[in-house]
Amino acid sequence: MTSIILALVIGASFGAVLDRIGATNPNYISKMLNLTNLHLMKTILLAIGTGSILMFGGQMLGIIDVGHMSVKAAYIGVFIGGLLLGGGWALSGYCPGTGVCAAASGRKDAWFFVAGGLLGAAAYMATYPMWDNSGLLENILGGKVTLGTVPGSDYAGLTAISGDLLGIVLGTVFVLVAFLLPERPSAARGEVLPAE
Amino acid sequence: MALNWKTGGILLGVVFFLAVALVKPIGVSTQFVILDGILWNAVDNSVVTATEEGGYTSTNAYLARSNGKYAASVANPFNYSFVFVLAMMAGAFASAMARGGVGASERSMPQVWRDNFGDSTLKRYAVAFAGGFIVLYGARLAGGCTSGHMMSGMMQTAVSGYIFAAGAFLAAIPTALMLFKEA
Incomplete structure (x- = not known):
């Protein structure tokens, strides 16, 4: 029961925040991906950095359970699937999480995205044996690995560098890039954009 | 806003x-x-x-x-x-x-789509459906999506998260540059 309450509270917070940062709005997604307005990119980079620093910091202080980490396997299909997702993301302006939230917020085209998504997931269920036999789902670089070696975690490290220190350093890099990235790259090159 | x-x-x-x-x-x-x-x-x-x-x-x-x-x-x-x-x-x-x-006009399609491809809701819905199909097929092949691989993965310094993000942006940015010239 506790887990259901946590699902309700964290899930609802996530949905509300996705709505407030503009991630459920394809206008922001399209303008981020065609590099005219990087507002959302700055938000995402700052979020990854903040999450990373808090998580690894908490783990180093011993207040966060390292066992809660869940690292996905690396294989060639991750890259191919990433390419497909990226193409569909640019085309529709939605990804799975923002798509369901946009549908709930009243966007009718997002319901079509969700319906297409259910069919796409079903198509993968039907064609999974083919991918499984292709070898493209075989682990590469050690499979479920982190960039450094995180003390106490179930996952191996790609390098022997202290994983939690590296996590905090990379988290800081994400935060710095979020600050340094220009909101409007074309404006930074001296072009004049009409006021919104 | x-x-x-x-x-x-x-x-x-x-x-x-x-x-x-x-x-x-x-x-x-x-x-x-x-x-x-x-x-x-x-x-x-x-x-x-x-x-x-x-x-x-x-x-x-x-x-x-x-x-x-x-x-x-x-x-x-x-x-x-x-x-x-x-x-x-x-x-x-x-x-x-x-x-x-969400405003009535935005509810049927985003402004950026309207500016580039006109007012046809049928066209927008068909593309959103096709986009959803490709996104979820790709996400299942990759074993995660923008939330699981890109955000949660890169936050945990997962190697798979970086591979996924590289693939996603490598396809998404050129596609958006080609599609959305009026933005």
Whole structure:
């Protein structure tokens, strides 16, 4: 029961925040991906950095359970699937999480995205044996690995560098890039954009 | 109008942190498979079956993989990850209502689409449907989506998260540059 309450509270917070940062709005997604307005990119980079620093910091202080980490396997299909997702993301302006939230917020085209998504997931269920036999789902670089070696975690490290220190350093890099990235790259090159 | 990126970024980061601190990293795309399984099993209840060891398995190889992990979720939809996605929708709905809702014109299609491809709702809905198909097929092949691989993955310094993000942006940026010239 506790887990259901946590699902309700964290899930609802996530949905509300996705709505407030503009991630459920394809206008922001399209303008981020065609590099005219990087507002959302700055938000995402700052979020990854903040999450990373808090998580690894908490783990180093011993207040966060390292066992809660869940690292996905690396294989060639991750890259191919990433390419497909990226193409569909640019085309529709939605990804799975923002798509369901946009549908709930009243966007009718997002319901079509969700319906297409259910069919796409079903198509993968039907064609999974083919991918499984292709070898493209075989682990590469050690499979479920982190960039450094995180003390106490179930996952191996790609390098022997202290994983939690590296996590905090990379988290800081994400935060710095979020600050340094220009909101409007074309404006930074001296072009004049009409006021919104 | 979206939140300032500093406020929004910290809020989003705190949500990802709380999820991993209290339960596990956030992920969404698996639940499309679970809902498909629930619907399929409702039509044909031989799809997911209980095993003698007390677990679940399926006639579908994907639902049966990892010792029937997905089959078990299909059999018991009232689980953390599935309820999480339903709660996300409730949260987004409440947030959108609280800021006055999405305008009528935006509800059928985003302005950036209208500016580039005109007012046909049929065309927009067809493309959104096709986009959804490609996105979820790709997410399942990759084993995660923008939430699970890109955000949760890169936050944990997962190698797979970086591979996924490289693929996603390598395809997304040229596609958006080609499609959305009026923005």
